Amino acid sequence: MSRTGLFISLEGIDGAGKSSHLDGLAQAFRAQGRTVVVTREPGGTPLAEQLRALVLHQPMDALTEALLVFAARRDHLQQVIEPALARGEVVLCDRFTDATFAYQGAGRGFDLGQLAQLERMVQSGLGPDPSRLREPDLTLWFDLPADVAAARLADARAPDRFEAEPALFFERVAQGYAARASAAPQRFARIDAGQDRHRVWQQVTAQLVRRGWLAIMVPTPQGLA
Numbered sequence: 303m304s305r306t307g308l309f310i311s312l313e314g315i316d317g318a319g320k321s322s323h324l325d326g327l328a329q330a331f332r333a334q335g336r337t338v339v340v341t342r343e344p345g346g347t348p349l350a351e352q353l354r355a356l357v358l359h360q361p362m363d364a365l366t367e368a369l370l371v372f373a374a375r376r377d378h379l380q381q382v383i384e385p386a387l388a389r390g391e392v393v394l395c396d397r398f399t400d401a402t403f404a405y406q407g408a409g410r411g412f413d414l415g416q417l418a419q420l421e422r423m424v425q426s427g428l429g430p431d432p433s434r435l436r437e438p439d440l441t442l443w444f445d446l447p448a449d450v451a452a453a454r455l456a457d458a459r460a461p462d463r464f465e466a467e468p469a470l471f472f473e474r475v476a477q478g479y480a481a482r483a484s485a486a487p488q489r490f491a492r493i494d495a496g497q498d499r500h501r502v503w504q505q506v507t508a509q510l511v512r513r514g515w516l517a518i519m520v521p522t523p524q525g526l527a
């Protein structure tokens with residue numbers, strides 16, 4: 303039976319708790335017979351992972367940063383995301399273009415109109431309808447105050463260029479996500495990421511059950527709660 307591909311992104315400020323849920327979600331879809339690709343941005347291909355290392359660790363200005371994340375995204379779309387969706391698979395992507403609007407746009411102050419132009423250039427000309435802008439079918443937005451996220455990340459690992467930014471930067475990024483969510487309410491599902499892991503998982507799976515993408519509420523995976 304042929305199936306329609308499903309593209310789900312997970313978004314939120316650093317430390318919001320997105321990545322903790324990726325494996326469990328992949329397992330939940332696999333248990334229902336779906337093939338799942340778990341991937342991330344920037345990254346997801348050998349070239350895009352090299353660009354990720356530059357973006358996370360080398361000093362650069364906001365335009366260079368924006369061009370590199372979009373270059374990585376183009377390669378990721380062409381090599382991984384579009385082929386998987388064409389095969390009817392589920393793509394779970396840890397961050398996508400909303401992160402660019404939130405971090406490079408709201409965080410760094412890069413012009414949103416110019417980001418929209420890059421988005422159109424990079425995310426079209428793909429798939430069966432080249433005029434269509436490729437976007438996630440659903441964006442799970444892990445919403446968490448910047449100070450709570452910072453406390454979760456404290457001492458967790460050596461900070462990269464973004465994680466080393468001050469609290470004010472993350473407050474702007476969080477506002478950037480809120481603005482993206484209000485502009486596309488049908489694509490975004492807000493997750494209250496301030497709850498414990500079990501409750502966050504329940505909110506996430508409820509969104510998928512509501513859309514008919516998971517048949518049943520899935521118990522919290524061991525290792526998460």
Ligand SMILES: Nc1ncnc2c1ncn2[C@@H]1O[C@H](COP(=O)(O)OP(=O)(O)OP(=O)(O)O)[C@@H](O)[C@H]1O
Pocket residue numbers: 314315316317318319320321322323454455458495496497498499500502
């Ligand atoms: N609901 C929660 N309550 C408390 N701590 C949590 C919760 N969810 C995740 N954490 C912890 O917070 C930290 C960050 O979680 P995680 O790596 O999933 O966040 P993230 O959004 O993927 O962050 P980043 O984007 O920076 O990689 C981890 O130490 C994780 O164990």
Ligand SMILES: Cc1cn([C@H]2C[C@H](O)[C@@H](COP(=O)(O)O)O2)c(=O)[nH]c1=O
Pocket residue numbers: 316342343344371396397398399401402403405406464465
């Ligand atoms: C896609 C994307 C990401 N970023 C930033 C956001 C994070 O700080 C890092 C990625 O690290 P993570 O641990 O994998 O979350 O990159 C960005 O600034 N712009 C983007 O488009």
